[in-house]
Amino acid sequence: MVVDDDALVRMGLVDLLGTDPDLEVVAEAADGRQALDAAAAQRVDVALVDVRMPVMNGIAATARLRALPRPPRVVVLTTFDVDEYVYRALAAGADGFLLKDTEPREILRAVHVVASGSAILHPSAARTVIDRFHTGGGPAALEAQTRVRRLTPRETQVLALVGRGATNAEVADELGMREATVKAHVSRILEALHVTNRVQAALVARDAGLGSP
Template sequence: MIRVLIADDEALVRTGLRMILESAGDIAVVAEAQTGAEVVDAVARHWPQVVLMDVRMPRMDGVTALQHINRSPNPPKVVMLTTFDREEYVYGALRAGAAGFLLKDTAPRDLIAAVRAVAEGSAMLSPTVTRRVLDAFAGQQAADVRAARERLAVLTERERQVVRAVARGLSNAEIARELGMTQTTVKTHVSRSLSKLGLTNRVQIALLVRDAGEAGRAG
């Protein structure tokens, strides 16, 4: 059973999300929160595996709450909910370590699939959602590009090929086929790259590669 915490300041939204998720059969909503401060407290008390959290929260915004959550031992995967009215908040959330984000009007089956995927360790790299945010912030200053490339310089060439593929939204299976390696080897390269770069998930890899101007490169 996947343990989920729902955080949104609108009771109607929380109720709708609970009904959708619990209809799946393998997802249990263990707690709800309506402020950022409540989210941090609820995570400590209920130990959810996944948190669905609104980007804009009273008393403490979603990005700040995410930063607090990620300081806890074995933090849950956090997926931010947004209406895309403030994309800079979403970008900040991804920078802070969110596993991804969903639009509040996401179809029920896609919401359920997203929670399952995140619980299994995947990140939300939807071509129609994540790419829109990445593209919105594609214009980087030269200093930012330089800094990103210096960070990537710690990787081996093979690791760089893998992280570029990750940034293009490819799954481990797709990367394995494209680069001629096993999925186990891909997972190993991704894990080592995350460790070397001091990152927590594939979304952050995608952002760093994009900052370095290498997102469109294959291999």
């Protein structure tokens, strides 16, 4: 599903996605409210959601979409290189974000990556957003540290790497583990931290002081 109030942007994204035989655009929406109606009416696996829209913005829409019984994975789209709205969308449950000037092939790759259950955590971009708008300290840091104490030492190591934007393969290589074992650790980490995806887990890691190299 493509969600954007700019009809030309929406059309361009739909045309781009249509070039991939493995992807099907099942819905379009001009604001968050329309997106919720569309997602409730049919199965949507991935939603590309703009941040700034009328009626219901992308941040509110992300939270509502992720709360559906069969929630789509959400990739936030933004015109801005670094924008507080992007961080807020990630905290609301988005699985990542893309800039609207991202190369077309990278947009297609991102949809596949998110559909497979991974997050769009481009290391440099993710660190920029998290570092600038989620610097930790105060109650947020204490809350994060309390959550992290629920993890085993190995899970804490995995979380620290996730906080830096590492993929499962990169975590496996760094810690000398099988990728399937890393996936199992990540699942347990998400459950223990009471978060829904890797992006939110990375935010907890940063608040707890685990994200720095």
